[in-house]
Amino acid sequence: MNQETEKTLAFFGRMTANLTHEFKNILAIIQESAGLMEDIMAISPLARDKYQERFNNSMNTIKNQLQRGMEMASRFNRFAHTPDHxxxxxxxxxxxxxxxxxxxxxxxxxxxxxxxxxxxxxxxxxxxxxxxxxxxxxxxxxxxxxxxxxxxxxxxxxxxxxxxxxxxxxxxxxxxxxxxxxxxxxxxxxxxxxxxxxxxxxxxxxxxxxxxxxxxxxxx
Amino acid sequence: MNDSIKVLLVDDEEEFVTTLAERLEMREFDPSIATSGDQALSMVQDKGFDLIVLDLMMPGIGGLEVMKQIKSVNPDMPIILLTGQGSTKEGMEGMNQGAFDFLMKPLDIEELISQIHEALGKTSA
The missing domain is CATH 3.30.565.10 (Histidine kinase-like ATPase, C-terminal domain)
Structure with missing residues (x-):
């Protein structure tokens, strides 16, 4: 491998590590929010009412994090095409x-x-x-x-x-x-x-x- | 069996750490949260936590430095590290520097609870 290729790969490596770290944070938030919804659903229906707002918030958090993840994926996809031409x-x-x-x-x-x-x-x-x-x-x-x-x-x-x-x-x-x-x-x-x-x-x-x-x- | 366990959760992703705290609270833990290394260090001085769950990569003071500073004052404080890295390298390094263990993100709450009990010498329910 020549020096230029090594340099380019090192650059791509740092960018990829940075973005995948962000993705893992997004997945961690989605996992905890889904887990919290699951916890709430496991509570007896009579006691569940007081968690309704938190349940809805978790759902919104998941939607927002999905949006964040999709935007990040689009940006990264565009970046990944920079060597095309x-x-x-x-x-x-x-x-x-x-x-x-x-x-x-x-x-x-x-x-x-x-x-x-x-x-x-x-x-x-x-x-x-x-x-x-x-x-x-x-x-x-x-x-x-x-x-x-x-x-x-x-x-x-x-x-x-x-x-x-x-x-x-x-x-x-x-x-x-x-x-x-x-x-x-x-x-x-x-x-x-x-x-x-x-x-x-x-x-x-x-x-x-x-x-x-x-x-x-x-x-x- | 968890209601006396005071856990400090430290991570700069606020939604993650808030939700994790709620889930631990539903399991009768007594969690507190910090969203930066600086905040964690000031909280550790004032409150008697039993254990700290600490993200390795945060803006400003990183997890390893936070751990080092906590351990210099309280060498027996059990610390479980969280890492968003794909490899175990940083987590292993943390263990070499005194962490009880490390967990990869996204994490499994039951595994975290099991680690907390193990670190505090308690038997998991």
Whole structure:
């Protein structure tokens, strides 16, 4: 197996582990809710009345978790198709939203908020390698998570920069490090090295704004 | 036989932990819930729990770190870990660090109760 294949499999492995963990949480909630309904049904009919509301709540919980699971399955299915084509047309803002919903849990585990944003009313179409784009975004996120403390926020903003489509990765937070500490930490992280290599494969330029906690991925 | 057993359930999935608590309550346990490691640590200081059921992967302080901090103050506190991972690796690691046992999610409540009784040296009904 060559290095590129290993890297891609490792990326898919982390994404799959993350999403299947979420699925197990959904199944655990459904299992307990169904179990509670079963417990209530096992009570004598005369004593069951006081549990009616709880029974109905459990039913609603199951429906809500099924919906959560179906949405997650759809998002993951779309992600699983990213290697289908080496080149495809994507709308950048919508792709950022999809990426953030897939990876939000990585940030949540560190008490960090992740969100996608776009310049108002601006639709940015790009033709690119979808898999490499998702990998580049993932390494960007991973690098930021390795240096930011809890309660910070990471925003992925689709934008135009010098006539090119770009993703601005902007970090904020009261406890956030100084720009110097931030960039030193990023460059020391394993994810940053992967980011540089993958960005080069994607023909994307990585531009750091050293006055602030942000950097750009310029997609050429 | 369960009404004196005070169990702290710790998991960031609130609906899961609330429903599990209700089911244990229907079986005459005395459960309390915490939805984060920080909350669990503050509750453990104040209340005399007999046993803790602790999720391994939570935002902020993870299950293993929570267990470590609890064990540093109360080394005899029995802790049963919950894991959403597909492998037993993390659960085994937890046992090496002092957990009584671990259970995989989604869990079987009868198995949990059996583990609780075993950890407290009681015979299952």
């Amino acid at each position: 080496n080149s495809a047309e994507l709308e950048l803002g919508e792709t950022m939203v999809h990426f953030c919903t897939l990876t939000e849990r990585f940030a949540r585990l560190k008490h960090i908020t992740l969100q996608a944003d776009s310049q108002k009313g601006q639709e940015i179409k790009i033709t690119t390698n979808p898999l490499l784009l998702y990998m580049v975004l993932f390494y960007s996120l991973d690098a930021c998570l390795s240096v930011l403390p809890a309660q910070c926020e990471i925003r992925l903003i689709s934008a135009k920069k010098d006539e090119n489509a770009a993703v601005k990765i902007a970090c904020t937070g009261k406890q956030a490090p100084s720009p110097e500490q931030f960039f030193t930490g990023l460059r020391q992280s394993n994810a940053w090295g992967e980011l540089e290599n993958t960005a080069a494969q994607l023909n994307a330029e990585l531009k750091c704004n050293t006055d602030d906690l942000c950097f750009y991925l310029i997609l050429k």
